Amino acid sequence: MxxxxxxxxxxxxxxxxxxxxxxxxxxxxxxxxxxxxxxxxxxxxxxxxxxxxxxxxxxxxxxxxxxxxxxxxxxxxxxxxxxxxxxxxTPMGVVYVGPVIYTFGSDEQKAQWLVGIRDGSVGWAQGYSEPEAGSDLAALQFSAVRDGDEYILNGTKIWTSAAQHADWIFLLTRTSKEEKKQQGITFICCPLDESGVTVKPIITIDGKYYLSQCEFVDVRVPATNRIGEEGKGWSYSQYLLGNERTSYARIGGKRKQLANIRAIASRILTGGNQRLIDDEFFVQRLSQAEIRLDALEITTLRVLSSVRDGGSPGNEASTLKIVATDIAQEITTLFLEAAAEHGNRKFEDSVSPDWIGDSSFAAPGVATYFGTRAQSIYGGTNEIQRNIIAKRVLGL
Known part of the structure; x- marks a missing residue:
């Protein structure tokens, strides 16, 4: 490509x-x-x-x-x-659960859910992590007990992104306890307005509401809300996670951020009375980030080419997740440093008063900086991704 x-x-x-x-x-x-x-x-x-x-x-x-x-x-x-x-x-619908539904779901489930996902009228959340099962997702204890034609759901999901905007949530639940903890996990969908479901906000350090804790107490859902076979949910979740980790690349957004940093740095003076863009150490790091982004783009295109005929990216997607996270953190750190110079140093005399008083670029940049700190944790920590690469890709 x-x-x-x-x-x-x-x-x-x-x-x-x-x-x-x-x-x-x-x-x-x-x-x-x-x-x-x-x-x-x-x-x-x-x-x-x-x-x-x-x-x-x-x-x-x-x-x-x-x-x-x-x-x-x-x-x-x-x-x-x-x-x-x-x-x-919002990836939870179109990127995550949608492909799971059309790949493993029944015709009735496709008819029920796919239209609302693809036209954007119905929002979805992902119920994976739990208070005692974050990076070790297979240790989850959220239970789904079969009772006739229904499942009774009990447990807590945490760090649930965009739950405040969602109508439905797809859940990894434990329907049985097996010797291997990846077994006995079942993939079930539940309306978030169902009786017994409570969505509690988790306010992040920037004062915003991205995440929630979702509690389920004796929540009843029809057994027809189960995707695929009981006890096979782990396999479906791995199919989903390949798409999730590939989605972190976001090359276009990163290129726009880097161009924005260059534009800002070209107008800011440092303590040495030179433009920030002429600071050798700063511009070297900026150029390194651009080179690494080029490499990430090439790797992303290679992974996408490998699934040209459908399916989900394999374990190689873990490489994208690690590199995309590292670059995102590098870029936002550079932006934060440029914003600091904007607040602490003088501008060139030729710069218009409008620019001197304009700090509107700093607030979203700082919020993005904080957001990228979490990227090395969510979606499977970078340490977990390295283990996946070592064991499943390199066979070590």
């Missing part, structure tokens, strides 16, 4: 870019650029705008209602969405 040498893709890129410039809700772009959190209504409106075009489920095959785009077209769409500054599509 070499997107730069394929002129046939230029009209497609132009079409996507024009949509974000002229048709996509511009007030959503402005709010995201300000660093403010979107309301549930705004999240739904943003995703339904893409759903109306048939683009929300950009990686889905046509047979399941997706646009049927090539791997290259999917990649370009993601790049342009990030270049435009649109909010990242």
């Amino acid at each position: 070499n997107l730069d040498q394929n002129p046939a893709l230029i009209p497609f890129r132009d079409k996507i870019r024009s949509y974000f410039e002229t048709e996509y809700p511009q007030d959503i772009l402005e709010k995201v650029a300000s660093g403010a959190s979107l309301t549930t209504a705004e999240v739904r409106r943003a995703e339904m705008a893409l759903g109306e075009k048939g683009w929300l489920a950009s990686a889905w095959p046509e047979e399941h209602g997706g646009p049927g785009w090539s791997i290259e077209e999917q990649y370009i769409f993601d790049e342009e969405l990030e270049r435009a500054g649109a909010p990242t599509v």
Whole structure:
């Protein structure tokens, strides 16, 4: 996959870019650029705008209602969405559970859930981590006890992203205790407004509400909400996690961040009365981040090419998760340092007063910095990813 040498893709890129410039809700772009959190209504409106075009489920095959785009077209769409500054599509529906449903679910489940996922009208959350089962996900104790045609759910899920915007949650539950802890786990879906479900906010250090703790007390759901076979949930979760870890790359967004840092650094003076962009140590680190991002893009394209005919990325996706996390943290650290210089140093005399008084770039940059600190933990810690690479990829 070499997107730069394929002129046939230029009209497609132009079409996507024009949509974000002229048709996509511009007030959503402005709010995201300000660093403010979107309301549930705004999240739904943003995703339904893409759903109306048939683009929300950009990686889905046509047979399941997706646009049927090539791997290259999917990649370009993601790049342009990030270049435009649109909010990242909530992955729990279209990236995570949707492919699990159309791959392992029944025809009735596909009819029940896929439409709302791909048109953006129904939000989903992921119920994986527990207070005593984070990195060691297979140690989960959340129980699902079969009672006739129903399952009774009890337990707690934690660090649940976007639960405050979700209508449904997909859960890894324990339906039996086996010698091997990965066995006896079952994949079940539950409405978040079901009786016995409580969603409690977890406020992060930046004062925002990204995460929740979800408690289930004697919650009854029909057995038809189980995806696939009982006790096979771990296999379905691994299929899902391949897609999750690939989604962390976000090349377009990182390129936009680096370009933004260069623009800011070119206008800031350091204590040595030179522009920050002329500081040898700073620009060296900035260039290294750009080189590493090029390498990440090449690796991402190689992984995506390997699943060109469908399926989920394999254990190699762990490499993407590690590298994408490291680069995200490098970039946001550079941004934070540039923001610090903005607050503590003088500007060139030629800089307009509007720029001197404008610190609007700093607030969202600081929030992003804090967010990337958690990236090495969520989605499976980087230490866990290295173990996966060592054991399952390198066979050590």
